[in-house]
Amino acid sequence: MRAITTPTFGDADVLTLTEIEAPALGEHDVRIMVMAAGVNGADLAQRRGTYPSPRSAPSWPGLEVSGTIAERGAGVTRFTVGDEVCALIPGGGYAEQVVVDARLVLPVPQGVSQLDSAGLPEVCATVFSNVFMLANLQPGETLLVHGGSSGIGSMAIQLAVAHGAKVLTTVGNAEKLAFVEGLGATGINYNDEDFVEVVKLETDGAGVDVILDLVGGEYLARNIRALATEGRIMSIANQSGEASTFNIGELMMKRGRIWGTTLRSRPLAERVAIIASVREKVWPLIERGLVHPIIDSVYSANDAADAHRRVESSAHIGKVLIRFS
DSSP states (O other), X not given: OEEEEOSSOSSGGGXXXXXXXXXXXOTTEEEEEEEEEEXXXXXXXXXXXXXXXXXXXXXXXXXXXXXXXXXXXXXXXXXXXXXXXXXXXXXXXXXXEEEEEGGGEEEOOTTSOTTGGGGSHHHHHHHIIIIIIISOOOTTOEEEEESTTBHHHHHHHHHHHHTTOEEEEEESSXXXXXXXXXXXXXXXXXXXXXXXXXXXXXXXXXXXXXXXXXXXXXXXXXXXXXXXXXXXXXXXXXXXXXOOOOOHHHHHHTTOEEEEOOSTTSOHHHHHHHHHHXXXXXXXXXXXXXXXXXXXXXXXXXXXXXXXXXXXTTOOOBEEEEEOO
């Protein structure tokens, strides 16, 4: 099969489309012929050499795919050959075939194309596990999302709005501001406004209940200043690449929590539980048209480097996909 590998670490040009041996099928696995793979920040970090796949996963990037089941292990009963699916995987999604535990596989939701569904598993699992399962965002509470026009951000906005929460979100330009406000959020242009001050105005000084942060660095101290009493900060990435310094006393006075998480390194049982919750709680919202995948652009496997450059530019709105078929 063909796969997009990283023979060396570095910029986007190291991505190499090459022929490799197809993965072996386990008893509880399904083999998926991949239509498309989503591009995520973790893929860029892996390409640079700072975020390797877990030992049990393929060494090349890719955390989510869509495609068609071509084969299933002897212990699999929940899917049949020919089913159109999407899946959360710990690595190796940039390939014509993936093998994945069947419990991490989801049917393509009604009303969503097989191609577009490649942009759902990772963002839905990340947002739902952090904002709802861990931070326990409640209807009527306020969520602050950093990077609201990203794949993660746009999904967080949609799910929170559907859940009856108020959403504030930071973005970098007028186009993205209009986009997030179209999803139901109050946009904050971080180039023109201080999000801490906007939060104070929008919440009458109370602060936000939950913050979903992909930026890290100096944002952490500002997040604490924007936090409500008993608020929860979910730190899921450090795109700034900077260390964080903050006033622990300020966090203590608010009885606040900073919770750092990753998804791909969690034990299989935890990822299975997350996917089961996504199937139960998120898929009905998608099938009712309340939430939908937002696809920025689709690149061929030959143009994977351009797909990575698109994400690195931060010009994208929603998900970038790499198509294999």
